[in-house]
Amino acid sequence: xxxxxxxxxxxxxxxxxxxxxxxxHNPPMTYLTGGGHVSHATLIKKRGEEAALFFGDxxxxxxxxSGLKLIPYSKYDMNxxxxxxxxxxxxxxxxxxxxxxxxxxxxxxxxGVYGTYDLSAIFGMLSRLKKLMPALKxxxxxxEDSIFMRAMETKDEAEVxxxxxxxxxxxxxxxxxxxxxxxxxxxxxxxxxxxxxxxxTVGDVHSKIRLWVAEHGAELPSGFIFSIGRDAGVPHSVxxxxxxxxxxxxxxxxxxxxxxxxGYYYDFTRTWSLGYxxxxxxxxxxxxxxxxxxxxxxxxxxxxxxHYQQMxxxxxxxxxxxxxxHTNAPVEGYVHSLGHGVGLxxxxxxxxxxxxxxxxxxxxxxxxxxxxxxxYPEKGMGFRIEDTLWVRPDGRMEILAEYPYDFVLPMxxxxxxx
Amino acid sequence: xxxxxxxxxxxxxxxxxxxxxxxxHNPPMTYLTGGGHVSHATLIKKRGEEAALFFGDxxxxxxxxSGLKLIPYSKYDMNxxxxxxxxxxxxxxxxxxxxxxxxxxxxxxxxGVYGTYDLSAIFGMLSRLKKLMPALKxxxxxxEDSIFMRAMETKDEAEVxxxxxxxxxxxxxxxxxxxxxxxxxxxxxxxxxxxxxxxxTVGDVHSKIRLWVAEHGAELPSGFIFSIGRDAGVPHSVxxxxxxxxxxxxxxxxxxxxxxxxGYYYDFTRTWSLGYxxxxxxxxxxxxxxxxxxxxxxxxxxxxxxHYQQMxxxxxxxxxxxxxxHTNAPVEGYVHSLGHGVGLxxxxxxxxxxxxxxxxxxxxxxxxxxxxxxxYPEKGMGFRIEDTLWVRPDGRMEILAEYPYDFVLPMxxxxxxx
Numbered sequence: 001x002x003x004x005x006x007x008x009x010x011x012x013x014x015x016x017x018x019x020x021x022x023x024x025h026n027p028p029m030t031y032l033t034g035g036g037h038v039s040h041a042t043l044i045k046k047r048g049e050e051a052a053l054f055f056g057d058x059x060x061x062x063x064x065x066s067g068l069k070l071i072p073y074s075k076y077d078m079n080x081x082x083x084x085x086x087x088x089x090x091x092x093x094x095x096x097x098x099x100x101x102x103x104x105x106x107x108x109x110x111x112g113v114y115g116t117y118d119l120s121a122i123f124g125m126l127s128r129l130k131k132l133m134p135a136l137k138x139x140x141x142x143x144e145d146s147i148f149m150r151a152m153e154t155k156d157e158a159e160v161x162x163x164x165x166x167x168x169x170x171x172x173x174x175x176x177x178x179x180x181x182x183x184x185x186x187x188x189x190x191x192x193x194x195x196x197x198x199x200x201t202v203g204d205v206h207s208k209i210r211l212w213v214a215e216h217g218a219e220l221p222s223g224f225i226f227s228i229g230r231d232a233g234v235p236h237s238v239x240x241x242x243x244x245x246x247x248x249x250x251x252x253x254x255x256x257x258x259x260x261x262x263g264y265y266y267d268f269t270r271t272w273s274l275g276y277x278x279x280x281x282x283x284x285x286x287x288x289x290x291x292x293x294x295x296x297x298x299x300x301x302x303x304x305x306x307h308y309q310q311m312x313x314x315x316x317x318x319x320x321x322x323x324x325x326h327t328n329a330p331v332e333g334y335v336h337s338l339g340h341g342v343g344l345x346x347x348x349x350x351x352x353x354x355x356x357x358x359x360x361x362x363x364x365x366x367x368x369x370x371x372x373x374x375x376y377p378e379k380g381m382g383f384r385i386e387d388t389l390w391v392r393p394d395g396r397m398e399i400l401a402e403y404p405y406d407f408v409l410p411m412x413x414x415x416x417x418x
Numbered sequence: 419x420x421x422x423x424x425x426x427x428x429x430x431x432x433x434x435x436x437x438x439x440x441x442x443h444n445p446p447m448t449y450l451t452g453g454g455h456v457s458h459a460t461l462i463k464k465r466g467e468e469a470a471l472f473f474g475d476x477x478x479x480x481x482x483x484s485g486l487k488l489i490p491y492s493k494y495d496m497n498x499x500x501x502x503x504x505x506x507x508x509x510x511x512x513x514x515x516x517x518x519x520x521x522x523x524x525x526x527x528x529x530g531v532y533g534t535y536d537l538s539a540i541f542g543m544l545s546r547l548k549k550l551m552p553a554l555k556x557x558x559x560x561x562e563d564s565i566f567m568r569a570m571e572t573k574d575e576a577e578v579x580x581x582x583x584x585x586x587x588x589x590x591x592x593x594x595x596x597x598x599x600x601x602x603x604x605x606x607x608x609x610x611x612x613x614x615x616x617x618x619t620v621g622d623v624h625s626k627i628r629l630w631v632a633e634h635g636a637e638l639p640s641g642f643i644f645s646i647g648r649d650a651g652v653p654h655s656v657x658x659x660x661x662x663x664x665x666x667x668x669x670x671x672x673x674x675x676x677x678x679x680x681g682y683y684y685d686f687t688r689t690w691s692l693g694y695x696x697x698x699x700x701x702x703x704x705x706x707x708x709x710x711x712x713x714x715x716x717x718x719x720x721x722x723x724x725h726y727q728q729m730x731x732x733x734x735x736x737x738x739x740x741x742x743x744h745t746n747a748p749v750e751g752y753v754h755s756l757g758h759g760v761g762l763x764x765x766x767x768x769x770x771x772x773x774x775x776x777x778x779x780x781x782x783x784x785x786x787x788x789x790x791x792x793x794y795p796e797k798g799m800g801f802r803i804e805d806t807l808w809v810r811p812d813g814r815m816e817i818l819a820e821y822p823y824d825f826v827l828p829m830x831x832x833x834x835x836x
Contacts, residue, residue: 020537024640025443037641037656057747058654058754074747079773089560113541119438120532123541124558140542142507207635210678214632217625222442222637222679223455236476238455260628261640329475329492336476355497 001156001365002031008147009047014139015109017147018101019043021117023066025262027344028114028148033066035261042097043068044104054100071103090121094128101133108135114148144349153341153349154365160390160400162259163342163367166266167388167401169216169257174270176212177205177226177253178409181245181274186414190247192274202228203241209255218257221346225254225269232271233377235336235384247275247411250285250381252373256346265346266401267369269386275411281381284374285407288383291315291372292405295338301395305352305360305368309338312372313354321374324354332376339369342388364393367400419572419783420449426565427465432557433527435565436519437461439535441484443680445762446532446566451484453679460515461486462522472518489521508539512546519551526553532566562767571759571767572783578808578818580677581760581785584684585806585819587634587675592688594630595623595644595671596827599663599692604832608665610692620646621659627673636675639764643672643687650689651795653754653802665693665829668703668799670791674764683764684819685787687804693829702792703801703825709733709790710803710823713756719813723770723778723786727756730790731772739792742772750794757787760806782811785818 009017019028023038032043032051038059045051055063057072064070076096085091101107113126126138141147155163184192184200192200205226213220227239232252254269271288273281294315295308312334313325322333329335341348350360350368362368368391373384387399427435437446441456450461450469456477463469473481475490482488494514503509519525531544544556559565573581602610602618610618623644631638645657650670672687689706691699712733713726730752731743740751747753759766768778768786780786786809791802805817 037654039641056654057749058652061649061652061655072747077746079746082773089563090558093560112538114538116535117537118561119535119537119540120530120558120564121561122537122558123531123544123556124560126541127558138541140508140538140540140545142511142542143536143539145507146538207633210635211629211632214629215625217628219640223457231479234476234479236455236474237479328495328497329490331475355500 001154002151004151005147006048008150009112012112012141012147013110014047014112014147016044016046016101016104016106017112017114020113020115020122023062026116027152027262030262030344031148031152033068035259035263036062036065037261038062038066042100044100044106046104046106049105052104071100076100090124091128093121093125094132097125097129098132101136106136107133110137110139112139112141112147114146144351149345149349152343152345154363155343155367155390156365159264159343160367162264163266163388163390164400166218166257166259166264167268169213169218170255170266170268171401171403172216173209173212173257174253174255174268174403177209178272180208181205181272182409182412184245184411184413186247186275186411190275192245192247200245201241202226202239202243202245205245206239206241213257216257217260219260219262220255220257224256225252227252227382229380230377232382233375233380234382235373235375245274247414248273248278250281250383252382252384254384254386258346262344264344265342267342267346267371267386267388268401268403269371269373269384270403270405271383271385271407272409273407274409275414276416277408280379282407284376284381285383287316287319288372288374288385289405289407292370292385295370295372296397299362299370299389299397301391302361302363304358305339305350305362306354306356308370309352309354312338316374332378333374334372335375336373339371342367342369362391362397364391364395366391419574420569422569423565424466426568427530430530430559430565431528432465432530432565434462434464434519434522434524435530435532438531438533438540441480444534445570445680448680448762449566449570451486453677453681454480454483455679456480456484460518462518462524464522464524467523470522489518494518508542509546511539511543512550515543515547516550519554524554525551528555528557530557530559530565532564562769567763567767570761570763572781573761573785573808574783577682577761578785580682581684581806581808582818584636584675584677584682585686587631587636588673588684588686589819589821590634591627591630591675592671592673592686592821595627596690598626599623599690600827600830602663602829602831604665604693604829608693610663610665618663619659620644620657620661620663623663624657624659631675634675635678637678637680638673638675642674643670645670645800647798648795650800651793651798653791653793653800663692665832666691666696668699668801670800670802672802672804676764680762682762683760685760685764685789685804685806686819686821687789687791687802688821688823689801689803689825690827691825692827693832694834695826698797699799700825702794702799705734705737706790706792706801706803707823707825710788713788713790714815717780717788717807717815719809720779720781722776723757723768723780724772724774726788727770727772730756734792750796751792752790753793754791757789760785760787780809780815782809782813784809
């Protein structure tokens with residue numbers, strides 16, 4: 001949680017940190033400012049002291065929403081710095097950053113560097129700043145183990161409420177999609193039809209998904225997945241927009257809406273087969289669902305997350321599938337890890353990969369996905385079930401948005417002629 | 419244009435470059451890959467040679483859409499590298515990056531670093547990579563002057579077509595908003611009403627804007643502006659969601675939709691007053707419109723863009739307003755610069771600030787905004803007119819999406835009782 005940041009800084013021997021970039025789609029900045037449309041901002045915090053947000057004057061109203069100590073960039077005469085640097089933009093930026101750090105009392109020690117932003121500009125600026133402030137050492141951290149990823153790993157109730165709200169958006173949209181698909185007319189060749197009798201494509205469904213998410217004022221990363229047949233068998237294929245929607249094929253629908261501006265996410269997957277399922281598909285789905293339920297029955301407080309990845313691999317290998325346990329980067333079978341934390345990052349701590357440390361646990365306050373799956377692109381099928389779960393302070397695991405797991409969705413206006 | 423990259427690398431004495439991050443919301447990566455949902459990718463290009471895209475195996479279908487030479491990360495045994503690095507994630511990442519660079523024949527010289535991505539992870543990784551490959555010098559560039567910003571400055575016809583398509587989305591949505599607002603019922607106190615007779619808020623209008631943009635499958639950055647009254651007088655205030663929509667107040671509507679996944683933008687602003695305008699507002703609007711037209715009449719091929727900022731400042735100072743020409747960071751009057759390039763970045767070269775160089779010109783192929791404005795937050799009013807224009811190869815300036823400039827929008831069901 002945010003309150004851990006000072007202790008994390010101490011543990012990493014960081015005297016201060018600096019976060020660059022916009023307050024949107026920039027998790028460390030969003031975490032500290034709460035969002036708002038503040039572009040090209042800078043946030044500096046000395047250990048044990050209040051953070052300050054440096055911002056462009058035109059965005060003062062948005063900056064004020066952060067509740068942080070505010071310092072406008074106009075305090076620093078950029079035109080004079082550009083002259084002094086003889087027009088060298090990176091040097092001028094470094095000179096301004098030096099003034100900002102000095103204003104915050106950061107003149108020596110180790111300074112962590114964070115933010116999602118233009119790598120080139122910041123790398124170039126820091127190269128020059130190091131020469132201007134030789135008593136500072138700028139430090140980067142591994143993405144999955146930074147002080148922010150550590151602090152963000154456990155959520156407070158307000159954060160869980162925001163994730164839960166996105167869960168409600170998700171299941172509302174998924175319900176609308178299911179209702180829409182099962183209401184379609186069906187051609188003799190089992191292709192679904194639009195109301196104008198044209199063939200329904202994956203692209204048509206993508207448009208409706210985007211629209212229904214937008215109705216909630218939420219944001220839908222364009223990498224969301226609604227794919228059918230072979231594409232459903234490739235875990236991260238978003239779906240071929242021209243594929244026709246047909247009965248009896250596996251559909252993987254993986255959707256992770258976020259609060260507008262890059263806030264908290266929810267992550268969710270269902271696998272469907274419209275009208276009927278082939279026996280082979282039904283059997284593979286049943287394996288995924290059996291494992292999914294088995295995991296839910298076994299999740300336990302403070303157990304390392306990778307323990308359940310091991311469990312999933314062993315289960316699937318017992319059914320004859322390849323898994324990462326004994327195959328390097330499999331492309332068939334169970335090809336990914338069981339889950340990940342969800343918050344301001346769609347993928348964050350704790351991670352469940354077999355190589356991860358025992359410290360990535362189902363600790364109270366973490367919010368994780370459980371998403372076992374099976375993939376057979378050559379057979380034209382794929383399967384995944386995913387919910388987002390909160391490890392409550394009382395140790396119970398709670399699915400943050402309930403939704404049925406049905407594989408075969410009966411068509412309202414179609415009857416099998418077989 | 420993209421074809422200039424090798425020459426730009428040569429001019430900057432870059433032997434290679436490396437781009438980090440996702441293929442979405444990451445202009446250099448999108449520029450080179452064409453988009454597609456490829457997360458945590460790396461792209462390496464040696465000067466004069468073909469670029470290669472390194473990608474996670476699960477995203478092979480998305481990576482293939484780029485048409486680039488493809489190398490899956492699975493070629494490198496990350497588990498072995500993690501062991502070799504004794505679990506130091508940043509060192510393991512640096513060791514993998516070394517193998518990737520060596521595979522591309524990049525073993526000495528200057529390497530440009532680009533991309534919008536996690537600063538901490540890349541800064542930390544590069545610190546270690548420098549020690550592993552001391553013959554390489556990693557180089558950052560100023561954001562507004564990088565080889566990418568230079569290459570992107572002039573667009574080919576295919577890029578202009580994509581921007582024009584976003585222009586059509588924009589004007590379609592703006593037309594719907596105008597039609598919706600002018601169709602509303604109006605209360606005696608001049609507040610607009612929803613169909614359920616509740617007062618119409620700025621937030622209600624924001625929701626409709628988001629929905630109508632989503633209908634086109636486009637993306638709307640959450641910093642879009644639809645604001646009324648005082649907020650319209652603060653150029654980058656997105657609008658207070660609880661403000662009531664009223665007649666006779668200035669509305670600034672600044673909208674910049676992009677292709678889904680962070681592609682090409684269009685940038686557009688209109689200022690409206692519903693039902694009627696106060697004489698003071700009408701007079702200020704007329705000044706902005708007169709200057710806007712005057713600029714259009716005077717734009718000329720290859721003239722430095724800042725020349726027109728100078729023209730705008732002189733015009734507004736002649737009318738008694740503060741401008742950046744003689745006031746440092748004004749908060750009233752004309753408070754920003756005239757325009758900017760538009761492409762994969764909402765703000766890119768050429769820039770029009772008075773401090774910018776003469777090389778930022780209206781060269782053939784650039785796409786720029788022209789957006790004069792006046793801001794008086796204390797008077798509760800603001801004004802801006804903005805279109806996106808293409809400098810055609812024949813030297814003509816073309817507005818890429820036509821839309822009327824009317825300030826007062828007559829209400830369909832309201833008649834003044836005055």
